[in-house]
Amino acid sequence: MFGDYIMARFIPIAKPVIGDEEVDLVVKVLRSGRLAQGPMVREFEERFAEYIGVDYAIAVSNGTCALDLMLKAYGIKSGDEVITTPFTFIATANAILYQGAKPVFVDIDLETYNIDPDRVLEAITSKTKAILVVHLYGHPAEMKALREIAEDHKLLLLEDAAQAHGAEYMGVKVGALGNAAAFSFYPTKNITTGEGGMITTNDRSVAEKLRILRDQGQQGKYNHVVLGYNYRMTEIQAAIGIAQLGKIEKFLKAREANAEFLTRNLKKIPYITTPSKKPYVRHAWHQYVIRVKENSPLKRDYIAETLKNMGIQTAIHYPKPVHHQPLYRSLGYPQNICPNAIKASKTVLSIPVHPALTVEDLNYIVNSIIKLFEKHIE
């Protein structure tokens, strides 16, 4: 009996929280007969722009499209270099390759896992056009220093905010900190639309270009002025997004409380590093990521496997830095660059922090991890 109970327990690493509001709005769309981009998308864009604190938000099919169009709208092209982090989801760097441009990888700061501004300077060449930062796990990148570098060298400062809806840096929301930002609404993200993406900017001409590019390059019906794409969001996606945006503060507060609980309990274990948060940021806690120290008697992969057997799903974000991915290896990237990113990829472990966790789940997670280490702690 007890064994059955243990086997039946499963705490996922991520879980979208969908309620009656999403269902009702989707049904409204289905009954309306208008399924492709229309008034719901417009409303979602307006509400998202207001939430982030920017003039324009342009909805697209997913976060990868958002990154791709953002770079296209700024004219990033073959021969250009874009500085970015290798410790991210592959889509960040791939969006640079889509333009025929070259991702230039700069190592991370091991405290926040974000690009280290001190190393950005060394990577700037006459071909550098932009810095594409990632607010990894929901912790904003060091935007003050990065903005100074971008201004001094006349570079664009672009944000991959796919993991950081609602995060703030010195009181300003991510998505409003650079020239433009790309968001994702994939189901694991802080708010979801199933699949979906958004670009935010205060630049009117860029917003106009983005609207044209996402819709077959049309400026007016069947008047195609540039090579465009079908990157449109559907009304169904936007309906889910509107309902989710209405709950984002509730979700963020739950993530914050869960992260605090995890840190309070897990910091007692001397073999793991709990995540840190700079005092001047609001962390969106998309992921709660611990690092297993070198002197730990239990290795990261063993911990992950044992927790899985106990019904706790964990994840590794990311097991390889981008320059170690076969694609990038084949492009000739040296494998010994960015040692901090390599170190992080070998030692990080994401633990569930999402808003659907119950108090019982949280207690079970910390007790299970503490129990694992128990015989190794005095």
Ligand SMILES: Cc1ncc(COP(=O)(O)O)c(C=O)c1O
């Ligand atoms: C940092 C980062 N960039 C880009 C993306 C791509 O977003 P999508 O999956 O919506 O295409 C994701 C998430 O999947 C991400 O985590």
